[in-house]
Amino acid sequence: MKAIIVEDEFLAQQELSWLIRQHSQIVIEATFDDGLDVLKYLQSHQVDVIFLDINIPSLDGMLLAQNISKFASKPLIVFITAYKEHAVDAFELEAFDYILKPYHEMRIITLLRKLENHARQDQIQNTASPRPASHSINLVKDERIIVTDINDIYYAEAHEKLTFVYTRREEYVMSMNMTEFCSRLPEEYFFRCHRSYCVNLGKIREIEPWFNNTYILKLRDLEFQVPVSRSKVKEFRQLMRL
Secondary structure (H helix, E strand, C coil): CEEEEECCCHHHHHHHHHHHHHHCCCEEEEEECCHHHHHHHHCCCCCCEEEEECCCCCCCHHHHHHHHCCCCCCCEEEEEECCHHHHHHHHHCCCCEEEECCCCHHHHHHHHHHHHHHHHHHHHHHHCCCCCCCCEEEEEECCEEEEEEHHHCCEEEEECCEEEEECCCCEEEECCCHHHHHCCCCCCCEEEEECCEEEEHHHEEEEEECHHHCEEEEECCCCCEEEECHHHHHHHHHHHCC
16 A cells, blocks of 8 residues: 655654554655645545644645545545544544544554555455356345345355345345355355355455454445354465455
């Protein structure tokens, strides 16, 4: 990931730069202490994430974020500030995160992991080879057979000899066990993360550490969280390059 830091306090800028370099693979392309300079830079450069202070000269961080939110290709924005009162406005602008000063190292490490996991998920979605028309599966609902694009499937859950399959809005019941159902899905897109669950890798929004060194997977658009079993952790970590 490519990043820029927008911070007019030199020591805070240096501290954040050090933390990013120590704890992530994120590349800091440039640093700025003025909002207008950032807008000029972004006219000819593309970055993935902006670490943005709110109280900066020329164009404050909120106004700068409002301008960036209109870009066709929008970088992620992480606000870095000493002021709590701007948090609501920040998230109305769909900020990725809101970090308070002074920095706490573990808080920054958690943020950096979230950013890199987000980038990996985007890479999975963007680099996946185009799916041919034959990449569909027959799902059953109310005794009707629904031909469904496999990319519409978020996850599947085992219920004894049945498999429940979930898309964004629908639930289907397949009269087969999980092993048989998973065999019908392309391995490059789906992962059997648990004895009872199979997940679409492209639908993972966040990977959250859980007890016993396992993970809980938060999915895009859905509230339900999918567990990764202890026996699958090593394979999952290799797959996601964790």
